[in-house]
Amino acid sequence: MCGIAGLIWKGGVTSDIGSEMTQMLQALKHRGPDSTGFALYGKGEEGVYVLRFKVAEQEDMKTGFDIHKQVIERKAMVDTRLEEMGADVTAREDATEYAFRYHFKFGGDLKRLIDFIEDIEGVEILSVGKGLELIKDLGDAAIVAEQYGLKGFVGTHAIGHTRMATESDVDIRSAHPYWAYPFNDVSVVHNGQLTNYWTKRRDLERRGHRFMSNCDSELIAVYVADRIDQGDELESAMSRSIDELDGVFTYLVATSDQLGMAKDVMAAKPMVLYESDEFVGLASEEVAIRSIFPREIDTWDPYQGEVKVWAA
Amino acid sequence: MGSVTTSHEMGLHEEQLSGRTQQMYFSATEEENFTYPWAYEVDYDKSAEFDAADMGISEINLKIRELMKSGHGSITVQNPRAKHSLGVGILNRLNLKFEGSLGYFGCGLIDGPNVHITGRVGWSCAENMMAGTVVIEKNAGSLFGAAIRGGDLVCRGQAGARVGIDQKGGTIIVGGSVGAFTGFMMQRGRMIILGDTGDNLGDSMYDGTIYVAGKIASLGVDCVETELTDLDRKYLQGKLDLYGMEAPNGIDSIVKLTSGKQLWNYDNLEPTEKKLVL
Numbered sequence: 001m002c003g004i005a006g007l008i009w010k011g012g013v014t015s016d017i018g019s020e021m022t023q024m025l026q027a028l029k030h031r032g033p034d035s036t037g038f039a040l041y042g043k044g045e046e047g048v049y050v051l052r053f054k055v056a057e058q059e060d061m062k063t064g065f066d067i068h069k070q071v072i073e074r075k076a077m078v079d080t081r082l083e084e085m086g087a088d089v090t091a092r093e094d095a096t097e098y099a100f101r102y103h104f105k106f107g108g109d110l111k112r113l114i115d116f117i118e119d120i121e122g123v124e125i126l127s128v129g130k131g132l133e134l135i136k137d138l139g140d141a142a143i144v145a146e147q148y149g150l151k152g153f154v155g156t157h158a159i160g161h162t163r164m165a166t167e168s169d170v171d172i173r174s175a176h177p178y179w180a181y182p183f184n185d186v187s188v189v190h191n192g193q194l195t196n197y198w199t200k201r202r203d204l205e206r207r208g209h210r211f212m213s214n215c216d217s218e219l220i221a222v223y224v225a226d227r228i229d230q231g232d233e234l235e236s237a238m239s240r241s242i243d244e245l246d247g248v249f250t251y252l253v254a255t256s257d258q259l260g261m262a263k264d265v266m267a268a269k270p271m272v273l274y275e276s277d278e279f280v281g282l283a284s285e286e287v288a289i290r291s292i293f294p295r296e297i298d299t300w301d302p303y304q305g306e307v308k309v310w311a312a
Numbered sequence: 313m314g315s316v317t318t319s320h321e322m323g324l325h326e327e328q329l330s331g332r333t334q335q336m337y338f339s340a341t342e343e344e345n346f347t348y349p350w351a352y353e354v355d356y357d358k359s360a361e362f363d364a365a366d367m368g369i370s371e372i373n374l375k376i377r378e379l380m381k382s383g384h385g386s387i388t389v390q391n392p393r394a395k396h397s398l399g400v401g402i403l404n405r406l407n408l409k410f411e412g413s414l415g416y417f418g419c420g421l422i423d424g425p426n427v428h429i430t431g432r433v434g435w436s437c438a439e440n441m442m443a444g445t446v447v448i449e450k451n452a453g454s455l456f457g458a459a460i461r462g463g464d465l466v467c468r469g470q471a472g473a474r475v476g477i478d479q480k481g482g483t484i485i486v487g488g489s490v491g492a493f494t495g496f497m498m499q500r501g502r503m504i505i506l507g508d509t510g511d512n513l514g515d516s517m518y519d520g521t522i523y524v525a526g527k528i529a530s531l532g533v534d535c536v537e538t539e540l541t542d543l544d545r546k547y548l549q550g551k552l553d554l555y556g557m558e559a560p561n562g563i564d565s566i567v568k569l570t571s572g573k574q575l576w577n578y579d580n581l582e583p584t585e586k587k588l589v590l
Contacts, residue, residue, distance in 0.1 A: 265492070265511075266473075266492065266493070267454060267472065267473035267474075267491050267492055267493075267510075270434075270435055270453070270454065272434070272453070285394070285396075285415060285416065285434065286394035286413060286415055286432070286434055287393070287394050287395065287396070287415055289394075290393050290394045290413075294365075294391075294393065296412055296413065296431055298432070298450060298451075299413070299432055299451070300432070300451040300469070300470060301451070301453050301454060301472035301473075301491070303472070303473065303489075303491045303492070303510060304473055304491055304492040304510060304511070
């Protein structure tokens, strides 16, 4: 079933999007209690990348052999490789024992750096970006937000997801949002099922794209990344996806300064939209939008095959 | 054989039913009662209102039941805040007003009440409604009036996709536009759309009538346009007047659609079956 939500403050206005998205996703908890994910877009510093990565799954932490030592070793390996590639790490924070947040400055080939780090066993980069921070873990929104200290995260826009696992495992790897590797600041959340997943995945893999999980939603992130790579604008990439992706889906894409939504031609998956002069809110259910706007608001369902993009 | 001949004589119908069952037995000697046996006696002049902002879904629905039980015939619920499944399963005469919006499955499975919603409704509003009226001032989500069997369901704004899917009776009126697959597998009843429609209007409809005042993106399989008769005009005028609505370009601009009945193959045999019979 899954619940998705998105919000964007227009005209460069910033707000406590960390708390807002937590409230929205908590209101959608009944649509999927397995895992919760956030893609939050802050202002960021000039020339500084934010790297979010994990070195183990939550399940590994419980059962893995000698895992606590391995986690430390893996992290040390990441540090070594960052240094080796000439990245200047300015800040290190650990959200949990297995998930970290680094700030770094880097002038070289970012894709090469990412590939080099992900080559380490058990290491997955959740996001790299100037504004984007991608957080996902098992549990509901309140638990994840508490664990990663998301309250008070100031930014312009965000997307989020509460997952009911239907197509793949309950782990962080298969949790949303997906980062559109290797493009900075692009992330995707999706509600639905894709039926031409394997055909499209093989096609994209042949063109050199990486898949981290067996989750069909990852395909959308990779697909959008591929289209952007070929020079498409976000909106045209999304319009094209309506024809090329098969199945039932409603998805949201965020870039460093844009938020987009697309709905399949059957309109099979829900989406409620609220738009005012300063704010746009989207969610699988109106209760999510109401959790941050308790007053009466005008909302509507976008129609089948509709693509909309808003700028921050 | 013994003298016991009927199940009644065997006492099967008097025993307390302990399992999970929906069967209700009655004695043939009792006076026949075709109405819902536990309907409350309510007085429309006796009104009550309450604030639902901090109440849970079951709490709100139970509160409505409680008020009906104590004879309140006019109930106003403030701040429903788009919660799901509100005002469901009301099998009673009642004037119910929601001051705000409902979430999914609002006013489903109702039989009798007159509901007025000042905000918007989410997916599957008034699903399987049997009788009564539901009037929504703003927009409605998808699956609006799914499988309704009677009563009037009115949305003054626009509605989502699959409006009146599997409709089996009653009237659905939408003031604005509707999405794709509206009237999908419609079986009976009438639908009046004053705005535009999405693709595949009336796809695979068995029967029933769809009236459209706006543009039709495309017709579904076996949905055909037919002539608007004087009876239709009278019906449309009457219904729209009742809810203070009007067709943007007048009643005569409305297009009437029904089933082409080309898919009615219930009694036909498959070619292989024919061989067997012959």
